[in-house]
Amino acid sequence: MKNTKCIVDKNYVIDKIDNRIYGSFIEHLGRAVYTGIYEPGHPAADEYGFRKDVIELVKELNVPIVRYPGGNFVSGYNWTDGIGPKAERPRRLELAWYSIETNEMGIDEFADWSKKANTEIMAAVNLGTGTPQEAGNMVEYCNHPSGTYWSDLRRKYGHNDPYNIKVWCLGNEMDGPWQICHLSADDYGKKALEAAKIMKWVDPTIELVACGSSNSKMPTYPEWDRVVLEHLYDKVDYISMHRYYYEGENGGTTEDFLASFVDMDRFIHTIASVIDYVKAKNRSSKTLKISFDEWNVWYQNKRTRYPWEIAPPILEDNYSLLDALVVGGLMCTLVNSADKVKMACLAQLVNVIAPIFTEKGGRSIRQTIFYPFKQVSNYARGVALKPIITTPKFETALYGDAPTVQMSVTFDEENDSVCVFALNCDRNEDMQLSLDLRSFGNIKIVEHVVLDGEDLYATNTFDNPENIKPRNMELPKDDNNTYDICLPKTSWNMIRFSTR
Ligand code: AHR
Numbered sequence: 217m218k219n220t221k222c223i224v225d226k227n228y229v230i231d232k233i234d235n236r237i238y239g240s241f242i243e244h245l246g247r248a249v250y251t252g253i254y255e256p257g258h259p260a261a262d263e264y265g266f267r268k269d270v271i272e273l274v275k276e277l278n279v280p281i282v283r284y285p286g287g288n289f290v291s292g293y294n295w296t297d298g299i300g301p302k303a304e305r306p307r308r309l310e311l312a313w314y315s316i317e318t319n320e321m322g323i324d325e326f327a328d329w330s331k332k333a334n335t336e337i338m339a340a341v342n343l344g345t346g347t348p349q350e351a352g353n354m355v356e357y358c359n360h361p362s363g364t365y366w367s368d369l370r371r372k373y374g375h376n377d378p379y380n381i382k383v384w385c386l387g388n389e390m391d392g393p394w395q396i397c398h399l400s401a402d403d404y405g406k407k408a409l410e411a412a413k414i415m416k417w418v419d420p421t422i423e424l425v426a427c428g429s430s431n432s433k434m435p436t437y438p439e440w441d442r443v444v445l446e447h448l449y450d451k452v453d454y455i456s457m458h459r460y461y462y463e464g465e466n467g468g469t470t471e472d473f474l475a476s477f478v479d480m481d482r483f484i485h486t487i488a489s490v491i492d493y494v495k496a497k498n499r500s501s502k503t504l505k506i507s508f509d510e511w512n513v514w515y516q517n518k519r520t521r522y523p524w525e526i527a528p529p530i531l532e533d534n535y536s537l538l539d540a541l542v543v544g545g546l547m548c549t550l551v552n553s554a555d556k557v558k559m560a561c562l563a564q565l566v567n568v569i570a571p572i573f574t575e576k577g578g579r580s581i582r583q584t585i586f587y588p589f590k591q592v593s594n595y596a597r598g599v600a601l602k603p604i605i606t607t608p609k610f611e612t613a614l615y616g617d618a619p620t621v622q623m624s625v626t627f628d629e630e631n632d633s634v635c636v637f638a639l640n641c642d643r644n645e646d647m648q649l650s651l652d653l654r655s656f657g658n659i660k661i662v663e664h665v666v667l668d669g670e671d672l673y674a675t676n677t678f679d680n681p682e683n684i685k686p687r688n689m690e691l692p693k694d695d696n697n698t699y700d701i702c703l704p705k706t707s708w709n710m711i712r713f714s715t716r
Contacts, residue, residue: 292344
């Protein structure tokens with residue numbers, strides 16, 4: 217058996233993990249909202265029309281923050297369409313995804329849903345067709361207590377208390393020609409600056425996210441990020457990153473796909489370097505952080521659907537075991553970047569490229585990617601540690617040699633918990649992981665849970681919802697706080713320890 221050696225020292229701390237890296241995303245897109253989280257008349261719907269079965273699954277994922285309402289959608293969205301009596305709300309042609317938007321759900325309903333789902337909102341404002349003034353109005357509507365036009369309107373519509381939405385995205389993917397009213401970096405920088413000023417004057421406690429590059433393949437990357445940050449560095453708190461992966465991207469092999477974490481890691485390092493550059497150039501003392509607010513595996517192509525329909529079933533990827541392994545590897549990178557990435561959103565949450573999949577009027581299931589996300593979001597708490605890893609390399613076409621085992625280790629001192637997450641990319645052989653945890657003193661292994669299987673393309677379906685799910689491994693013996701653990705071939709592993 218091949219061997220990977222990992223020495224963990226509890227003092228080698230990367231940083232405290234901001235739990236908001238386990239965020240997700242709900243966009244007015246396809247069936248994410250309608251027949252996803254909201255379906256009046258569904259047998260599991262509550263008095264608001266929210267699907268309770270979906271809320272239970274969201275709670276199981278333990279998602280601390282959800283980005284809303286888009287995505288590409290937000291760049292053509294007038295947020296005032298979604299407030300007031302539902303019967304009077306306009307139906308619109310929605311141009312980002314060629315759909316009909318009924319506006320039955322708006323910010324008030326989403327605030328209600330978020331409470332029920334135990335999550336915060338990361339709101340996005342429209343900097344496509346929208347104006348800085350409209351963005352400021354939305355902050356006032358959501359966060360100002362009372363006594364002004366917009367705050368009193370919120371109260372009139374039944375929400376006495378402000379929502380106190382802390383995080384606001386200044387538009388979405390404004391570097392993309394597909395975006396409604398796409399801008400150059402310079403024009404976006406100027407517009408976003410004016411929006412940021414108004415929004416922070418209305419509520420100085422909010423945090424702002426500037427649009428970074430839509431992905432690392434954009435022709436304007438990473439120049440876009442530099443220009444935008446030179447305009448906005450002192451006014452914003454985060455720059456966004458987005459990246460989706462799929463098998464076969466750029467002619468890559470399955471090995472390349474498994475090694476997607478290498479690409480994500482490089483992308484994060486590049487943007488962190490741009491941040492450092494602009495920090496120095498602007499003579500600033502603050503270090504901006506990253507909001508990786510769209511990431512996932514995504515296959516199905518975008519924006520191709522006519523005729524006009526309400527909530528068409530688009531971008532409904534059915535994820536395989538292989539996709540789940542890749543998601544696990546990407547999550548390790550996010551944890552290992554705890555010093556740079558303070559928020560991240562798995563895009564998206566329900567039906568649209570999502571871990572939760574629903575039938576209109578029917579069942580809801582956990583997709584394969586549900587499991588690594590759930591494990592990491594529930595257990596990778598406290599601080600991220602920097603383990604010293606010696607692992608064989610494997611060859612990829614796109615990224616050169618990649619580590620066969622991708623890992624992250626977390627230490628939650630308050631809860632006496634150490635967690636090791638490991639993706640074994642070896643497709644032919646199990647891997648022995650020799651884990652040295654002696655720095656913790658007394659430690660005992662609690663569980664080793666693995667996600668693997670003979671068929672990498674197996675999926676969960678409504679008729680076979682538990683086809684792919686984690687299984688428990690036999691626990692290895694403790695040899696003076698060192699362990700030899702078997703990571704099965706092509707597998708995702710969570711190994712938990714207690715220091716109590
Ligand atoms: O998440 C789906 C889409 O991907 C979002 O609307 C957009 O921001 C990105 O291109």
